[in-house]
Every structure is written in structure tokens, then in C-alpha cells.
Amino acid sequence: MKDSHAKILDCTIRDGGLVNNWDFSVEFVRDLYASLNAAGVDYMEIGYKNSPKLLKGADAGPWRFLDESFLRDVIPQKGNTKLSALVDIGRVDENDILPRSESLLDMIRVACYIKDVDKALDLVYKFHGYGYETTLNIMALSHVMENDLLDAFVEIAKSPVDVVYVVDSYGSLDHRDIEYLVTKFQRHLPGKQLGIHAHNNMQLAFSNTIAAAERGVQFLDASVFGMGRAAGNCNTELLVSYLKNPKYELRPILEVIERRMIPLREKVEWGYIVPYMLTGMLNEHPRVAMALRASEDKDKYAEFYDRLTSPETVPSARGD
């Protein structure tokens, strides 16, 4: 595969934090950064840059509300791996963001649903003005109407955003969907780089990611051992092994899986688990499956499937 254009963005801490409420020790994150850097991974998303004033979650670990001076303690010596943070519309206080020249962060990614693209672009303009690389991550693309997406493309094309992401929030897309979306994004956003963020509900996250890379998508999201919400993400170790670019080294990733991810996976769960497969297949948010997994009925798959597919199920019970 011609994949020398591809860059890996590891989002273990940011997306994985949705599994363990960002309860990663400083040593863990420091070790992960050193490992990703040794492996040649291009970016590490080290958390959310949301504001604790705008979002409940005081009990969450510090990676949910990144603070610049804290970050300098964690990463006293930056390597080649760049750092990114994600912000959500309505949860970020713009006054918290320093100019890039004063920050350890290189990239700020803005996540939004399709209805909030304008608000997201407002933030993109600001962060771009501060000197950051920027991305726009339109979530839940599998629930987006074609006309809304085409409207959004017009504004996105005019903006200074560097990268636009295809985000398969529900893990419901297959390679033909990815090809369709990537082709559409390329046609309407010819000046932009593209990214892919896949979830592994149907064991297709890696396969969809390499299908996107083959079509020219540059930014490939992944996480070590797949750690991410619910079914998790495309596995960093698979991408690092698979991409032909000689700068990638698998061994440091294997070491950090051994040291950090195996013990962690014994305490918290993510990955291919039947209720997540079902929400993926049914193109639904995984929150109902996450609730099931936290209950005594966690392995009652057939009953859960009945609930998801019954025409009598009221929307609230389905988590819509």
C-alpha cells in the first residue's frame, strides 16, 4: 500500500479516558508518551481541553481538563511526537487556551455534531489564529442527513481548518461506507486533509482505517490495545505494524501494552463485547450497551437485542 502520507494520532488517553474516567497516573501517561515517541507515532492526544467550570466531572482525572503547567510537569522533554487535545462545543472556555508558542500542545481538535458545525468553526478560527494545527471532527456521521452535510461542507471549505475527520462514533460503518464518505469529503473539501476515527464494535476499526488510508486519508486515529469507549478504537499496534513507513517501530508499543495495558484491561473493560456489537450493527449510540455492561444483566444479550429491536421500545429507554 502506498501509505507514506499516513500519520498516526494515538488517542489512548483521551478516548480511553471515557472508559476509566481519565484515571491514568502521571507515570502511565509519561510512559505512554515515551513509548509513542520511540515508536514514531506522529501525534498523541493527551486529553480534553474542556473547562471544569462548564462541565460536571470534578471526580475525573486531570486528562479531562488539561492544564498547561500540569502538562509541563508530565512531559518535561518533548520528543518528535506532537501533542493534541480535543475540545467539545460548549465545554471549552476559550480563555483557557494559550497561544501555541506558549503551549506544549501542537494541535487542537474540535468535536461536534453536525448541527454545531458553525460553532465548531468559530473555535477553529480562534485556535488557528493562536497558531495551532486544527481539526474538525464531525461525530456520528452515520446519523447525518446528506443535505446537512453538504451545507456544512460549504462553510468548512472556507475555513482555515487543516484536517476534517470522518468519525464513525457508533462503529456501524463498513469499508463501503468509508469509501463513500471519503470520496464525498474529498470531492467537497479538495483543499483539506482528511482523518478517520473508527470504533471497533463490528471488528472493523482497523480494516476501515486502512481502507481510508488507501483512499488517501492522512490522519489515522488509533489507541494502544484499542482502548477507547465501549468497543474501543483501531489498535495502534496494528497500524504501527501494518503501515510501510520505516519510521514506525512496533517494539515500544509492545512494551507499553505489556507494562500498562494488560494490567489496566484486567480492571476496566473495552473491546469486542456482544452488546457493543449490537449497537454498532443497529447504528446506535453505545450508551445503552454501556449501561447494560454496568448492570447485573451484562451478559443477557438476547434480551438486550429484543429491547433494542422492539418497535414498542420507547425512545428514552433506547437512550436516544
Added chain:
Amino acid sequence: MKDSHAKILDCTIRDGGLVNNWDFSVEFVRDLYASLNAAGVDYMEIGYKNSPKLLKGADAGPWRFLDESFLRDVIPQKGNTKLSALVDIGRVDENDILPRSESLLDMIRVACYIKDVDKALDLVYKFHGYGYETTLNIMALSHVMENDLLDAFVEIAKSPVDVVYVVDSYGSLDHRDIEYLVTKFQRHLPGKQLGIHAHNNMQLAFSNTIAAAERGVQFLDASVFGMGRAAGNCNTELLVSYLKNPKYELRPILEVIERRMIPLREKVEWGYIVPYMLTGMLNEHPRVAMALRASEDKDKYAEFYDRLTSPETVPSARGD
């Protein structure tokens, strides 16, 4: 996807038996058959039809050496799901095989390495003469030289075999490899149906299987909850959900996962496990990784990787 040509062959008992030495109870197998039948799965491979006289393994469960009268006890009432058994070259006593009219089996599959295709075809001719549907499963295709394969195609094309399988024994192929092989098989074996048997070392078994189905491959091997040697197979529940044919019902598969596979997975392991990922990536037989997983060093991935990739490693230590 136009996939109404596709048939699912569930090989949970046969390939999964490689994980637990075929230690499935009669109730387990009966329950699985009823579930597959209710789900509309086309074939169930209920074991090996090897001879205990020709193969060590007296401690193995009865599914390794299927006996016709035993089989009648297990499946007193056959449904629509057909039954198949696999035989290995040199391990089957042809005198053990009854004519199809006297057997519960509908299909006999012959597995061989490329060097044994002639011997395999001898068996195919016999079993075809007995009235069975037959398949030829050429294992380890990722280690086969092009010229040997082309020679084999000449003999296979002349034989009465119904289905020829693309077998990714090491889980080392991606969708482009599958497309390449399927196109080649189709060109050289125009009168034959094709099958795919994928392993999940790189989380590509399902993705490769649907890529093959899209190219017209008819027989799709799978196992419930992916149970199969080492990284396991394409998951039956994923195929049953994904294929558009309305005859497939997911619910009975979910029930049998709940009842049988979850408790079993707590006792024996298969699936995406780093050492199996490594042998897949490196296009090696998983036996060295299986030995590692049975040892105290089972999670020493980096050391294992060094061993697999060191030029000084002697072949025997690599299990070649």
C-alpha cells in the same frame, strides 16, 4: 451488498476443538446445532472424520474422530442445517466413510498443504463417488509459491470437487491479498464454487470474509464468538447480522453465546491476543505463540517479538 449467494459454514466445533482438545459435551454440540439451525446457518462442521488408528490423540473428545452411530445420538433430528466433517491427508481411513445415503453428513472437506493436492484430490474423487458434497481446503496459502498453485489449479479444475477454499491459516492476509487470491482462483477455476476460511490474528477475519463475499465467494467459514485455534475465526454472529439474506436470524446465536460461549471463554482462550497478532503480521504459523501462551512468559510480548524477528533465531526455535 449483493450477498444472496453467500452460505455460512460454522466450524465452531471443528476449529474450536483445536482450542479445548474437542472437549465439548454432547449437550453443548446439540445446543449449538439447534441454535445454528434456528439461525438459518447453512452448514455446521461438527468435527474431524480422522481415524484414531492413524493419529495420536486418544484423550481428545469424540469430535476429533467422528463416529456415525455416535453422531445419530447427538443429532437425532436433523434440521435444514447441513453437516460437514473435515479430513486431513494421511489421517483418514477411507473405510470409515459410509456412502452419503447412510450418513448424517452432507459434506466432506479435505484439508491439505499445497504439496499434497494430488492426495487430497484422490480423496475428493472417492467422497464424491459416495455422494457427498466436497471441498478442497488448501491451507497456508500465504506460504504457497505461485507456480505450485498454478500447477494445482490444473488438477483441481479437472476434479469433481464442488468448492475450493482460500484458507488464511496464519491470519496474515489483508483485503487486497484476498481480492488478489479470489480473482486468481476465479480465473483458473471457473467451474468451481469458492470458499474463504479466515483467521483473526490482525482483526481482519470478518473484514476479509465480507471482502471475499463481495467478490462472489459462496462459502463463508465462521465460528460462534470467533472460537478457533489461536486468534480464532470470523465470528458467526457478525456474518449472520451483516448478510442481507432474510433467512438469517441473529437471536439464536446470541442465546448460544450467552449460554455456552461466555462460560467456555472463561476456561480456554482464543481471540485477539498480542502474540497471535505478531505471528499473523509476520506470516508465521501460530504454534510458537500458542507455546508462549501456555508458558509463564505469556505476556512477554517484546521479548517474543525479538525472538521472532531475530536473524539469529534457529528455525526449530521458531517452530518452522
